[in-house]
Amino acid sequence: MKMSGKKDATLRLACDEIQQYWKGKNVVLAVKKSGKTRDGFDIFDDGRAVRIESASSLGVLYGAYTLLRMQAMGQPLQGTISETPCYDIRILNHWDNPNGTVERGFAGRSIFWHDAPSASSGRARRAVDGVTSASTPQDNAPQKQDDHLVTIWKAYARANASIGINATVLNNVNAKPLMLGDEKLQETKRIADVLRPYGIKVYLSVNFASPKAIGGLSTADPLDPDVRRWWKEKANDIYRMIPDFGGFLVKANSEGEPGPMDYGRSHVDGANMLAEALAPHGGIVMWRAFVYSAKEGSDRAAQAVEEFMPYDGQFADNVIIQIKNGPVDFQPREPISPLLLAMKQTQTMIEVQITQEYLGESVHSVFLAPMWKECFDVAKAPDGFANFDKHIGNRKTAFAGVANIGDSRNWCGSDMAQANWYAFGRLAWNPDLSNEQIAREFLSLTFSTNPVFVTEMTHVLCQSRESCVKYMMPLGLHHIFADNHHYGPEPWYAPKGVRADWLPPYYHKADANGLGFDRTVETGSGATKQYPPSLYNIYNDLNSCPENLLLWFHHVAWNHRMHSGKTLWDTLCLTYEEGVREAEAFADTWRNMKQYVDADRWEALMKRYDRQARDAWWWRDACVLYFQTFSKLPLPDGFRPAKFKLDDLKRYRLVMDNYTAADMDKLP
Numbered sequence: 001m002k003m004s005g006k007k008d009a010t011l012r013l014a015c016d017e018i019q020q021y022w023k024g025k026n027v028v029l030a031v032k033k034s035g036k037t038r039d040g041f042d043i044f045d046d047g048r049a050v051r052i053e054s055a056s057s058l059g060v061l062y063g064a065y066t067l068l069r070m071q072a073m074g075q076p077l078q079g080t081i082s083e084t085p086c087y088d089i090r091i092l093n094h095w096d097n098p099n100g101t102v103e104r105g106f107a108g109r110s111i112f113w114h115d116a117p118s119a120s121s122g123r124a125r126r127a128v129d130g131v132t133s134a135s136t137p138q139d140n141a142p143q144k145q146d147d148h149l150v151t152i153w154k155a156y157a158r159a160n161a162s163i164g165i166n167a168t169v170l171n172n173v174n175a176k177p178l179m180l181g182d183e184k185l186q187e188t189k190r191i192a193d194v195l196r197p198y199g200i201k202v203y204l205s206v207n208f209a210s211p212k213a214i215g216g217l218s219t220a221d222p223l224d225p226d227v228r229r230w231w232k233e234k235a236n237d238i239y240r241m242i243p244d245f246g247g248f249l250v251k252a253n254s255e256g257e258p259g260p261m262d263y264g265r266s267h268v269d270g271a272n273m274l275a276e277a278l279a280p281h282g283g284i285v286m287w288r289a290f291v292y293s294a295k296e297g298s299d300r301a302a303q304a305v306e307e308f309m310p311y312d313g314q315f316a317d318n319v320i321i322q323i324k325n326g327p328v329d330f331q332p333r334e335p336i337s338p339l340l341l342a343m344k345q346t347q348t349m350i351e352v353q354i355t356q357e358y359l360g361e362s363v364h365s366v367f368l369a370p371m372w373k374e375c376f377d378v379a380k381a382p383d384g385f386a387n388f389d390k391h392i393g394n395r396k397t398a399f400a401g402v403a404n405i406g407d408s409r410n411w412c413g414s415d416m417a418q419a420n421w422y423a424f425g426r427l428a429w430n431p432d433l434s435n436e437q438i439a440r441e442f443l444s445l446t447f448s449t450n451p452v453f454v455t456e457m458t459h460v461l462c463q464s465r466e467s468c469v470k471y472m473m474p475l476g477l478h479h480i481f482a483d484n485h486h487y488g489p490e491p492w493y494a495p496k497g498v499r500a501d502w503l504p505p506y507y508h509k510a511d512a513n514g515l516g517f518d519r520t521v522e523t524g525s526g527a528t529k530q531y532p533p534s535l536y537n538i539y540n541d542l543n544s545c546p547e548n549l550l551l552w553f554h555h556v557a558w559n560h561r562m563h564s565g566k567t568l569w570d571t572l573c574l575t576y577e578e579g580v581r582e583a584e585a586f587a588d589t590w591r592n593m594k595q596y597v598d599a600d601r602w603e604a605l606m607k608r609y610d611r612q613a614r615d616a617w618w619w620r621d622a623c624v625l626y627f628q629t630f631s632k633l634p635l636p637d638g639f640r641p642a643k644f645k646l647d648d649l650k651r652y653r654l655v656m657d658n659y660t661a662a663d664m665d666k667l668p
């Protein structure tokens, strides 16, 4: 084992990893000027040793993890492995609150924040590198607790670095002003210090009203000189503590969060003001485009384009507009966000959701790589000029994922949910990797390299997202979730006094004629026009619209003939049926995997797979029986009799936390 180049902490980590885990011939780790830039690396065998070379020590660390991954998968080193990451910034967004809760988190509490020092040590239940966290009084001693947190942060950093993730936003986009107070900044510094050797920069979500809320100013108007000064001084303070701080993530004028519009200013005014404060330090602003009007307005799916397009080209060089992959909100299937294709003079980036807010939380095993790749693939449409993976000038490219990480023992609430954290990192590094390859890697590295196990479970993983769409919201249906918790179905939910675009009937528009949201130019909201011509022509026409997005773009008659020759109604019912059968098959496959997986993890996942299949039935019955009240059509052959009655389903809300087997038993 040899190292050449400046022996910084990162190179030393690479050395430690190789010394501890590499079982092959001698390795040389070389940081050299002629090596790959942008943290890329080359790995090759020069006859005497395996050489890992890069222009940076971080590149060498990434090379070391790649070599170890190949070893663990039994892949021989042939020729030169030469890699450079696709996106410059590969960033997790944690929706962690300063009190330790995690918005849309299904894996316990935050690994970063806790309301009181003594409260967290007992909660952080993970055992890492021999450090256990049983909640004894002794364990609550501050020093021990500090050590424990540092151990967790290190393990987190190492896991991220091993898949190329190089940035993290430590707190919720619904940001509390106190995150910029001294105490939280000190804590941020501590975390940054632990993450730094692994090449991970920290960012913070900021509350736009902070100058008013904690700065003693009477306004947060971005054009007010005192406000501008406040942000500059705040940025200076932060960089004094954390010289490599990444920058700010901002959710402004969205879902009640404050923003520049509160003062009659624009997104450009707000974003550029923050950008100016960060620019001298090399920091950036990730300004989110998840906006929809504060009052009910036009088609919600069209609002981000309406609100942002007037500002295309006006954002400062260190601003990136962060856009969710779809136009509404992380639904099991959405078309690509038209804003990602429309903004031509602005650096944009995609935000995907790793945490499964809308895909069965940490109960359903749903592998999300196919969903994210679907978005990348559409973006390659000939005239769909997308900026999220190209540099505009010398701006940075980035890819963000809302993390599914918490203090649960397996990090993600389910061992299989880790596959999505893994897939995010791998795709941020190389979006051309296939779903199968990522699944195979994850399964081999996490459970077993047995070929039967890997083949069978790769199939399950790669099919799982499509099956979830089938049993939840097939054919382009969207947002028919239960109010607020987003686990179960409530297509009927429409209490008086709630704004329509927060309710399922706004999205499915079921009536006696048919089903679906008409977004065509001729008779609907016209949202199809926001796409470039090649996609507009496909989506706007009922006959060319892909059937898996049909009800997103069209209101379709119940007796409309689909490509198969079957009616919409029969196809809808049979697709739900297919989804349930597939979920049942997943459970059966996992049942047969017992011999390949340790008992604890097998059992925990078995419970989840069974529960997934059972709740898929619930989804199927709830949606089909409810839509039948509009179609008034019989259930087609091949659709197994319903297990539930619609009235009962309406009485019991399918909530992950409080819906139990006992509830199920109460049903007739």
Ligand code: GCV
Pocket: 095, 103, 104, 173, 174, 251, 255, 290, 329, 357
């Ligand atoms: C952080 C959805 C989620 C919210 C989330 C919001 C966002 O509406 O339900 O929990 O808030 O998206 O992305 O800002």
